[in-house]
Amino acid sequence: MKRTLMIVAIAIFSVALVFAAGEQETGPKKGQYVIKTGIGYNDQSLQYKTLEFMKAHLEEATDGVVTMELYHSSTLGDDLAILEGLQLGTVEMFCGTIGPAAQWSNAVKLFDLPFLFTSYEEVDALLDGPVGQEVLDSLKPAGMVGIGYWENGFRQLTNSKRPVESPEDMVGLKLRTMPTPVPLAFFKMLGANPTPMNFGEVFTALQQGVVDGQENPWETILANKFYEVQKYATNTGHVYSPFGVLFSQKFWDKLPAEYQEEVREAVFAARDFNRTSAREAEQAILAELGKYMEITILTPEEIKPFQEMTRPVYDQFAEEIGPELVQKAVDFLANL
Numbered sequence: 001m002k003r004t005l006m007i008v009a010i011a012i013f014s015v016a017l018v019f020a021a022g023e024q025e026t027g028p029k030k031g032q033y034v035i036k037t038g039i040g041y042n043d044q045s046l047q048y049k050t051l052e053f054m055k056a057h058l059e060e061a062t063d064g065v066v067t068m069e070l071y072h073s074s075t076l077g078d079d080l081a082i083l084e085g086l087q088l089g090t091v092e093m094f095c096g097t098i099g100p101a102a103q104w105s106n107a108v109k110l111f112d113l114p115f116l117f118t119s120y121e122e123v124d125a126l127l128d129g130p131v132g133q134e135v136l137d138s139l140k141p142a143g144m145v146g147i148g149y150w151e152n153g154f155r156q157l158t159n160s161k162r163p164v165e166s167p168e169d170m171v172g173l174k175l176r177t178m179p180t181p182v183p184l185a186f187f188k189m190l191g192a193n194p195t196p197m198n199f200g201e202v203f204t205a206l207q208q209g210v211v212d213g214q215e216n217p218w219e220t221i222l223a224n225k226f227y228e229v230q231k232y233a234t235n236t237g238h239v240y241s242p243f244g245v246l247f248s249q250k251f252w253d254k255l256p257a258e259y260q261e262e263v264r265e266a267v268f269a270a271r272d273f274n275r276t277s278a279r280e281a282e283q284a285i286l287a288e289l290g291k292y293m294e295i296t297i298l299t300p301e302e303i304k305p306f307q308e309m310t311r312p313v314y315d316q317f318a319e320e321i322g323p324e325l326v327q328k329a330v331d332f333l334a335n336l
């Protein structure tokens with residue numbers, strides 16, 4: 001009798017165990033959703049640290065159900081390759097400069113218009129407002145879901161030839177630009193000789209003298225050690241480059257709504273970390289670069305000629321970008 005009871009008890013217990021295990025299998029598992037992403041910058045960059053921040057935040061918030069796989073130094077491909085990956089569904093997330101996405105949306109060229117922004121206050125208001133959203137939404141037909149913007153920063157000029165103090169000093173400089181049309185056009189207006197190139201090739205191109213210069217935010221110049229191959233820098237601040245945080249529509253559609261929400265939140269938490277860190281560090285970074293490079297700091301007055309010479313690019317591209325969008329952005333900033 002005792003024995004039978006025991007067997008029955010064991011049987012019930014086993015059934016219960018199997019049931020519990022079965023139930024667990026129907027719920028979300030750890031690592032069920034993997035967000036793979038890659039950047040051009042190295043693991044010393046704030047962009048990579050921002051990704052690490054997002055990964056930790058997201059994995060904690062979802063109890064490991066959504067995880068991230070991070071690649072740096074273009075090992076997953078350059079910006080254009082990652083963007084193509086989003087379309088194909090082979091890469092889940094992009095967080096590079098949004099400029100190169102011009103291949104799929106004319107609206108993103110808006111941010112490549114020179115001297116559009118003059119302060120971080122303007123940047124945040126425009127990017128986080130309706131204009132920023134409209135630009136992100138313009139990538140939807142290309143199969144990309146835009147969530148928000150992180151900071152690459154105001155782009156500054158470096159070169160190996162001479163100090164650049166006025167537009168005349170730009171004449172004939174061989175300059176690497178991002179693979180997107182607006183910078184190519186306005187650097188020509190300044191008399192430079194621009195060449196579009198993927199970020200992964202820039203250091204070597206500078207080192208070997210294939211190009212004389214490049215332009216990127218101070219932090220990028222430091223983290224990627226461009227100062228080793230560039231002697232001169234100028235605070236042109238000609239363009240503010242936002243990182244666009246985009247997801248593959250194919251991935252997004254598979255992600256349950258509650259996890260979409262967690263991803264969104266992680267993107268925004270990382271954005272706040274990223275902007276605060278970038279801005280706090282800016283002066284120290286400039287001081288550090290000053291140890292290796294000859295840095296020319298121009299006054300707003302001295303930057304004006306650069307602005308005036310590149311102004312025609314607004315008319316040249318307004319039709320393509322969308323005249324209403326350009327006007328909306330300009331008005332929005334004027335009325336801040």
Ligand code: TK8
Nearest residue numbers: 039040041096097178199
């Ligand atoms: C790196 C790019 C980079 C951009 C460039 O992944 O190409 O100069 O500034 O941010 O996104």
